[in-house]
Amino acid sequence: MIQVLHGNFLYTPSLGTLETVPDGYLVLQDGRTVGIFSELPERFSDAERTDFKNALILPAFTDLHLHAPQYPMLGMGMDLPLLDWLERYTFRTEARFGDPDYARRIYRELAQKLIENGTTRVAMFSSLHTDATLILMEELENAGVSGYVGKVSMDRNSPDYYTESTEQSKRETLRWLKECERFRTVRPILTPRFTPSCSDGLMRWLGDVAREYDLPVQSHLSENHSEIAWVKELAPSCERYWETYARAGLWKPKTLMAHCVYSDEIERKAMRDYGVTAIHCADSNINIASGTAPVRQMLEEGVHVALGSDIAGGAQINMLEVMQMTIRASKFKRMESGWKTDFLSVAEAFYLGTTAGSSYFGAKPGFGEGEPLHAVVIEEGRLPDADRLTLRERFERAVYLSKPQDIVAVYAEGKRVK
Numbered sequence: 001m002i003q004v005l006h007g008n009f010l011y012t013p014s015l016g017t018l019e020t021v022p023d024g025y026l027v028l029q030d031g032r033t034v035g036i037f038s039e040l041p042e043r044f045s046d047a048e049r050t051d052f053k054n055a056l057i058l059p060a061f062t063d064l065h066l067h068a069p070q071y072p073m074l075g076m077g078m079d080l081p082l083l084d085w086l087e088r089y090t091f092r093t094e095a096r097f098g099d100p101d102y103a104r105r106i107y108r109e110l111a112q113k114l115i116e117n118g119t120t121r122v123a124m125f126s127s128l129h130t131d132a133t134l135i136l137m138e139e140l141e142n143a144g145v146s147g148y149v150g151k152v153s154m155d156r157n158s159p160d161y162y163t164e165s166t167e168q169s170k171r172e173t174l175r176w177l178k179e180c181e182r183f184r185t186v187r188p189i190l191t192p193r194f195t196p197s198c199s200d201g202l203m204r205w206l207g208d209v210a211r212e213y214d215l216p217v218q219s220h221l222s223e224n225h226s227e228i229a230w231v232k233e234l235a236p237s238c239e240r241y242w243e244t245y246a247r248a249g250l251w252k253p254k255t256l257m258a259h260c261v262y263s264d265e266i267e268r269k270a271m272r273d274y275g276v277t278a279i280h281c282a283d284s285n286i287n288i289a290s291g292t293a294p295v296r297q298m299l300e301e302g303v304h305v306a307l308g309s310d311i312a313g314g315a316q317i318n319m320l321e322v323m324q325m326t327i328r329a330s331k332f333k334r335m336e337s338g339w340k341t342d343f344l345s346v347a348e349a350f351y352l353g354t355t356a357g358s359s360y361f362g363a364k365p366g367f368g369e370g371e372p373l374h375a376v377v378i379e380e381g382r383l384p385d386a387d388r389l390t391l392r393e394r395f396e397r398a399v400y401l402s403k404p405q406d407i408v409a410v411y412a413e414g415k416r417v418k
């Protein structure tokens with residue numbers, strides 16, 4: 001079936017560039033993009049048309065680091081540093097997902113919330129519970145969110161009520177991977193919580209599984225000082241934090257590492273050389289006072305960077321708000337550096353939250369030809385004077401001021417889901 005969407009198209013094909021197609025037409029065949037045209041070619045003139053008039057049509061958002069079982073504690077515990085925050089809030093909240101009914105209710109709401117906010121692709125942490133992880137994957141797939149979900153592995157330094165033995169962890173991971181075969185658009189990703197939570201034996205086993213099953217990996221890296229000192233104590237033979245993953249075979253292309261706030265030149269070079277993606281979570285890093293990551297520097301050095309909301313360390317599920325925080329954090333970094341490093345522009349932050357994220361899933365920049373459409377449609381009805389502004393100005397304002405109710409349509413995997 002051929003469909004045509006009409007409106008103003010904007011996307012960021014590369015870092016710092018913003019392409020616009022005002023008053024354009026996007027043609028879809030069976031949900032896949034045929035192309036964007038300034039004039040609708042004659043051969044498509046009879047196709048079913050959805051007219052979004054003067055609205056902005058943008059690529060949908062990607063969130064490459066968030067914790068689904070922390071959704072109920074969004075906006076809480078923000079006065080605590082990372083390790084206390086884990087102890088006093090996070091583990092208790094995540095432990096509740098041993099109850100499948102609770103998991104079903106919360107995860108259905110979360111999946112809906114992601115779609116309402118225009119996030120259609122994710123890399124997500126679940127809890128350590130296999131059944132709740134499968135429920136999460138089902139709910140995401142039903143709502144139209146695609147990407148990767150990981151059952152969390154954690155067999156040490158965890159509270160009695162929320163931990164697994166090494167054997168149990170291995171057994172449950174294999175059961176989970178077997179059950180995952182039934183999903184189409186949500187796929188498994190191996191997820192050692194972070195080095196302090198995983199014994200050396202479990203880490204190495206996960207490395208073997210990653211190789212054997214050809215699976216991607218996600219975890220945390222160099223988020224805060226006390227965490228880094230703890231890793232050093234637990235793995236004295238590793239000069240730097242990243243080596244604890246590398247020696248287990250978990251440091252490879254398609255590995256996602258959240259935060260990287262204190263990754264030094266050598267750690268950043270290891271990311272670039274091995275094709276590891278750094279997931280910048282500005283809102284979370286500021287909320288729990290971890291620090292501000294050297295994003296500009298990473299980009300200049302050729303490290304692949306994408307954005308994560310990191311709920312519930314981050315308090316914003318809306319990726320436009322995460323982009324704003326990314327810009328503010330980069331300006332703070334600039335001031336902190338004595339005005340030596342550049343901040344991130346609006347188009348650059350938007351690139352990190354769309355193109356950079358979707359490329360992790362193999363997508364082309366923008367509305368890639370031949371690919372299933374992932375897009376959001378934003379109306380600015382609440383805001384004054386849209387007629388007097390350029391498309392670029394409207395884009396900038398949309399990034400700063402749009403609320404979920406302004407996102408009037410969302411397309412994911414070629415289907416309209418909002």
Ligand SMILES: [Zn+2]
Pocket residue numbers: 065067220258310313
């Ligand atoms: Zn995290």
